[in-house]
Amino acid sequence: MTVTTPDRVPAVEAEAAAPAVVSPLRRFWIDFRDSKVAVAGLAGCILIVALALLAPFISPQNPYDLAQLDIMDGRLEPGAAGMDGTIFWLGTDDQGRDMLSGILYGIRISLAVGVASGVLAMAFGASMGLLAAYFGGRVDTLIMRVVDLQLSFPAILLALILVAVLGQGIDKIIIALVAVQWAYYARTIRGTALVERRKEYIEAARCLALGDARVVFRHLLPNCLPPLIVVGTVQVAHAIALEATLSFLGIGLPITEPSLGLLIANGFEYMLSGKYWISFFPGVALLLTIVSINLVGDQLRDVLNPRLQK
């Protein structure tokens, strides 16, 4: 369940890394496009985001409107025609939901869940981890013990409590995922920051009597950023998979608004009976999404890691 930073590396000051003539951003792009695979991953990411945004306009059907579905069209094979003559190119699920539309809308939900929970968890977790490392003492104790508590609390129980208290919904799932994930970020960044804050530049900043907030967010945070970005990309992918698992256990998203994960979980029971398309196509879509995000993440890590700079 955890993804921890693969390399805890002290980053040098950004200016020092960049040659004088090229702007840091441009330099970054030059390094990034070095890998063809990563560029392909980036293209994939852009395509997927575009599909997600455009889903309502390009889908043959609104898969979330139950009145548009008909169980008599249920479990049709890819390419089969429905009762009113529509062709379902990727087949239908048990409710007669067009898989193509379901996947397009599903990408939307999965990405929204993955990115929103990833960003929120990272923002909250990183702040907590930084505070813990910077202030030490009681603050550190308190935060790290809450982290202990959080890490040993099962996501399933948390999700079930949220469903019971708040009801079902995408926002509730995001809350659950943030609650589950922030602790990983906090622990990761605290480790990095503990090392960083002993370094001269922090001492120097303090000697200049800069405010705590300024030291933490302007100096400490940027130097802890590279591992965080890497963890972030992996964690977004992981959040999408985690949401699928929660859906599989029956405490995920509303059944009538399936994400990719929920589509896979629903189709799962048809795997043994040979109706592969219900879970296979969403599976492929999920895989492509996650692979694209990770290819970009991998390259980011290499580019941002000053020790690998050529």
Add this chain to the structure above:
Amino acid sequence: MTVFLIRRLMQAVVVLFAMSLIVFVGVYAIGNPIDILISPEADQLERERAIHALGLDLPLWEQYFVFLQRALTGDLGRSFAFGAPALQIIVERMPATLELAVAAMGISILVGIPLGMWAGFRPESFGGRAIMAGSILGFSLPTFWVGLMLIMVFAVHLGWLPSTGRGETVEVLGLQLSIFTWNGWTHLLLPAFNLALFKMALVIRLTRAGMRENLLMDYVKFARAKGLSPGRVIFVHVLKNIMIPVVTILGLELGSVIAFAVVTETIFSWPGMGKLIIDSINQLDRPVIVAYLLITVSMFIFINFVVDILYSVLDPRVRLKEMKS
């Protein structure tokens, strides 16, 4: 050091308190366990009697107080569903899960480190790229899906391995273990591999990253300049350096493997702790949930404690005294 230890112990007690309180409130928020446990044919009076028998008619704070009193004497209560002491039920399941966790960790290290080293040593080669692409699959495929695929291929189609359950056990030092029987191993292999997949991907990535960094470092250049064989440089010097982060992070992961192998244990009907916690949650079996989480939180506290000590050993700049935690 002693001060550090005592402080940590005291904090642990506070965390345990907090955990038990959260579970009490959380389970209360989900619902009344009796509604799940009782026979649908039972009438209202019978339902009230059952609620009373399990002490669920008391106000929540009073229920918690009763629990605390008993907990201080080491009694964590009896399972609502099983009627046996919660602690005993968990301990019964422990060997199965520990076996699974250790086997999964073993697989992920034995497979992950060589692959990661190869990928780090030849990052541009086809093999290196293929390994990295494969590791992404390890992260992204939902565990339940991979589990069923493994069963389909190896148990149903090929018939090489059994599909579910735990194999023959033998008693070793009072524990029922299945890793000493051939039958036990055949049952263990698929779930362990399923569970290992994610960790394996993690190990591959950590090893590759470490490998790439270390190969560029001065000590490697010196060692080579000294005329040491490339094999010796990599397998002795570099390996030693990349093992440190791998071991640290796997140590942290061990906790989650033991505590939450829920999906794998469900798919493979492995009678371990993960299956117990999901069943208990589904039945709102509060005594088992509380006891279970108290055990896991203790385990996590212990692991984090060890990691903090390791940090200070690995990196002298981080001092325990300063961490005060």
Add this chain to the structure above:
Amino acid sequence: MSIFARGAFVMVISAVSAGTAGAADLTIGLGGAVSAMDPHYHNVATNNMVNRHIFGRLVDQDAKQTLMPDLAESWKAIDDTTWEFKLRRGVKFHDGSDFDAKDVVATLKRIPSVVNAPSSFRIFTGQITETVVVDSHTIRLKTATPFPLMPVFMAGFAIISDEFETATTDDFNSGKAAIGTGAYKLKQYVRGDRIELTRYDGYAGTKPAWENVTIKQVTNPAARVAALLSGDVQIIDQVPTADLERLKKDKKIGVSSVVSNRVIYLSMDTNRDQSPFVTAKDGKPLAKNPLKDVRVRKAMSMAINRPAIVDRVMEKQAIPAAQFLPETFFGTSKNLKVEKFDAEGARKLLAEAGYKDGFAITLHSPNDRYPNDEKIAQAVAQMLSRIGIQTKVEAIPFATYSPRATKLEFSFMLWGWGSGTGEVSSPLRSLVATYDREKGNGPSNRGRYSNPKVDELLATALRTVDDAARAKLLAEASEAAIFDVAVIPLHYNINNWATRAGFSYEPRTDESTLAMGVKAAKR
């Protein structure tokens, strides 16, 4: 160290191969979870089916839930409030002791004394006011009011030996007290994993075919099917409907099916003037609760295409339902027909009731309780949406669904009801009788439906000892409830078992999976 380990390894392998399964062994893959071996601890279907292997009952139920003699040879009502049971002679417990009236007395005493039982068996014995031992093999049970269901209730619990009247649940789990008169002896109970049984040679009834039986809990449906396909188990129950088609085609697999005693139905809040999940389509509250109007309920029932749900969602593993139990069961009505699907008529009726533009409602459903529960809910929502009732589905785990429903938090719910007694008084009393704590009526009436006519017919039926007269009264009560659309019955489930070739199972309406019912198929 290594030599020692290797030695241990070899020893173990030989021990295992010595104990490998012989021809007369059977492994069952069970979909449910078993919580204890104490037969008086937890009244839940899986526990009861497992303890039927080990313990006898006064009265048995055959595969169709018809009452059969077991430890009682015969029974009769000797007056309005007294039942007499003649006990079978020559029956021995697994430990060799004789069975007689004192064991029945001990059982009746023990049942209410199991204090922390989460679901007590007292519901089967609470009506008994006095137990009279006439002789060693005759016992009389007295009740305060006429109690026609006495023999059915005596089929509800296991008889233990009086030696273990004060035994604890732990004693039964360890096997020490798990001494019954059943066809199998308990060899080992591994909690959460499996139950191992061996044949009891002194069993008074028909000798079962299998010498050693292992009941494995495989609660995940896909894993259960996989275990059968790979041959790890020889029979599984609760076969997922999605896999049946494939399994039926497989030459290595046999399937046996029977219509069950479980009806899947929709329950509506017919009591409150404002129901929490019923609103106008724009989300504003309605002037009154439309579900209180029988025309709206009727329209909803007409809008549902039951054959389509059975065909597409249940994959034909169900039968469209007209009432609470299939027509073959005791007390069902011959006059009730499955509601015909008529969307046009439904729309008209809805308009007539003043809801021309429909309204919005949320259908709550469990997602881990009944076969395809959340899919049925979605299909129903599709159909209701088409007549203008905008229906949202919220499918949640039973762990939170059931407590919330009991707290009356929902307006429109999907439920299932299986009649353990095999007669229609059970659903009538629990589901549609007016909620009354003192009388024990309507405990599962979560829409708080109330109809004096139904109540009266049911109350009379429950006092009528004469079977024919009672059946007639129960049928009339069913008709009164269904005409008023107290609930919307959808379908009766079909119970399925899948076996490896060479094995067959006599399917049971009560969903039980018993090793005694597994036969070596004649090929």
